[in-house]
Amino acid sequence: VAAYVVNLRSEDAAELQLIVTLHDLTASRKLEQMRVDFVANASHELRTPLAILIGALETLMGPARDDLQAHQRFFDMMQKQSARMSQLTDDLLSLSQIEINEHSRPSEAVDIGQIICSVKNMIQMKAEGLRKNISLELPEQNMTVAGDADQLSQVFINLVDNALKYSSEEAEVKVRVSTGEKSVKVSVIDTGEGIDPEHLPRLTERFYRVNSDRSRELGGTGLGLAIVKHIVSRHRGNLEIESVLGKGSVFTIILPLLPSK
Numbered sequence: 001v002a003a004y005v006v007n008l009r010s011e012d013a014a015e016l017q018l019i020v021t022l023h024d025l026t027a028s029r030k031l032e033q034m035r036v037d038f039v040a041n042a043s044h045e046l047r048t049p050l051a052i053l054i055g056a057l058e059t060l061m062g063p064a065r066d067d068l069q070a071h072q073r074f075f076d077m078m079q080k081q082s083a084r085m086s087q088l089t090d091d092l093l094s095l096s097q098i099e100i101n102e103h104s105r106p107s108e109a110v111d112i113g114q115i116i117c118s119v120k121n122m123i124q125m126k127a128e129g130l131r132k133n134i135s136l137e138l139p140e141q142n143m144t145v146a147g148d149a150d151q152l153s154q155v156f157i158n159l160v161d162n163a164l165k166y167s168s169e170e171a172e173v174k175v176r177v178s179t180g181e182k183s184v185k186v187s188v189i190d191t192g193e194g195i196d197p198e199h200l201p202r203l204t205e206r207f208y209r210v211n212s213d214r215s216r217e218l219g220g221t222g223l224g225l226a227i228v229k230h231i232v233s234r235h236r237g238n239l240e241i242e243s244v245l246g247k248g249s250v251f252t253i254i255l256p257l258l259p260s261k
């Protein structure tokens with residue numbers, strides 16, 4: 001905002017003082033545009049599975065009513081699309097919940113080692129189903145941060161889930177934890193498809209995907225990394241992304257440690 005005082009003198013010599021304030025609207029316009037884009041994207045993402053569901057239901061009630069063989073195919077399709085909508089609404093709710101709490105600092109004492117072990121146990125079955133392996137390198141030191149345990153779990157679930165999604169069969173995903181004097185560093189390392197450097201700066205934007213069809217096919221919503229970025233920033237941490245196309249990616253979270261007593 002800039003303010004100017006302008007002195008004017010009219011013909012009858014009366015003095016007039018004007019105060020002119022100039023507001024730079026670029027930032028607020030950009031924010032408004034982001035909000036409009038977000039609503040449009042979210043509606044579009046919900047409309048597509050909904051249209052498929054309605055189409056499948058109409059076919060089941062009409063032309064395919066007596067075609068028992070077709071039923072299973074349509075049920076599978078409906079199950080997949082309902083799961084997609086459910087994941088999307090979960091992610092949208094997570095994002096808005098994080099935004100509501102954005103300015104309150106999380107204060108629970110949370111052991112990062114424990115969180116990572118339970119995330120690994122949670123995802124292990126899924127990884128095995130995909131014939132992939134998750135390995136863990138965990139130091140013995142204190143790894144307590146001031147945090148929100150559910151949100152921090154969400155961060156590592158999203159990163160490990162992506163590492164599994166975007167790597168080929170039988171690939172290994174490594175989670176490496178190391179501690180410095182004042183911070184703990186968690187790297188999720190995959191030997192998957194990697195990301196072209198031109199996409200890296202936009203990767204944490206809501207609904208930004210390198211390949212939308214592929215992400216949707218794999219059950220992605222395009223919101224996972226936006227959620228990660230918001231949670232990490234609420235914890236006063238950093239997210240770093242390194243990637244080599246065709247070789248793999250490393251997503252690193254750095255969080256400030258609580259001093260040990």
Ligand code: ADP
Pocket residue numbers: 158162163166190192193194195203208209210211215216219220221222223224225226249
């Ligand atoms: P999505 O639900 O599409 O996975 P994310 O926000 O989690 O959404 O990720 C955004 C995009 O970043 C993905 O669509 C994908 O193109 C890319 N991406 C994320 N993680 C990886 C990874 N480990 N390897 C390769 N690409 C990735």
